[in-house]
């Protein structure tokens with residue numbers, strides 16, 4: 673991927689008297705890129721093209737709903753941001769089975785069945801977000817060898833790679849962001865999944881979805897609400913859909929809409945303020 677070296681990001685540091693993971697779960701906004709918990713202070717990274725520096729304080733107070741102190745907002749260049757963001761990422765193991773290793777760490781540290789090397793860049797999907805983790809946990813319980821899967825909003829390509837490593841015969845990974853597509857391709861190659869995963873630039877709310885035994889979609893709830901009919905139509909009989917990106921307050925609405933479209937709820941998982949839903953096609 674070509675990184676625009678003249679782009680800047682906002683590094684926002686503050687202290688708040690609350691569980692930091694829970695606070696991060698409340699920061700659902702297109703500008704939100706990531707967070708770093710350094711004990712007493714929380715540092716978050718924002719895209720200033722989507723949220724201006726003068727709006728950050730009011731937005732944080734509104735979203736967090738707790739007092740915040742010692743707010744510091746700083747512009748950092750893309751390269752600085754990437755360096756600091758990468759340095760802060762630790763390997764993460766999910767369900768004792770999948771370890772995601774940022775490329776800055778040594779592969780020898782991982783002892784799980786599946787080890788995925790990921791180059792942390794701009795795309796969402798390092799494995800550190802609750803929604804990605806919930807999707808991976810459900811993929812581990814669901815993917816059967818030989819199946820066809822589709823990853824809607826693949827970001828870094830992580831969920832597609834997990835499906836491939838679990839034995840899916842073919843995975844189609846779709847995203848509408850060309851930068852994410854480039855990153856997903858790099859990560860898929862680095863994990864030797866080129867033969868299994870096809871990456872395509874697509875708007876999943878508009879473009880045709882491939883026929884699938886399973887769909888995983890970690891997208892905003894507004895998108896999931898538009899996708900019920902299309903996911904149900906793309907799934908083979910008995911096919912399954914794993915969806916996340918849903919806040920607890922939105923879960924009932926997403927469940928009702930997907931049920932209306934012909935899917936039956938099999939399981940619901942929650943972590944912090946986030947929910948993942950697992951459906952099968954009726």
Ligand SMILES: C[S@@+](CC[C@H](N)C(=O)[O-])C[C@H]1O[C@@H](n2cnc3c(N)ncnc32)[C@H](O)[C@@H]1O
Pocket residue numbers: 795796797798799803804807824825826827828829830831846847848849852874875876877890891892895917
């Ligand atoms: C929350 S991230 C999920 C990334 C990764 N799948 C994960 O679970 O960590 C959502 C991704 O969906 C993509 N996206 C958002 N709207 C989309 C749309 N209409 N069509 C395709 N991709 C979309 C974004 O570019 C982003 O990469």
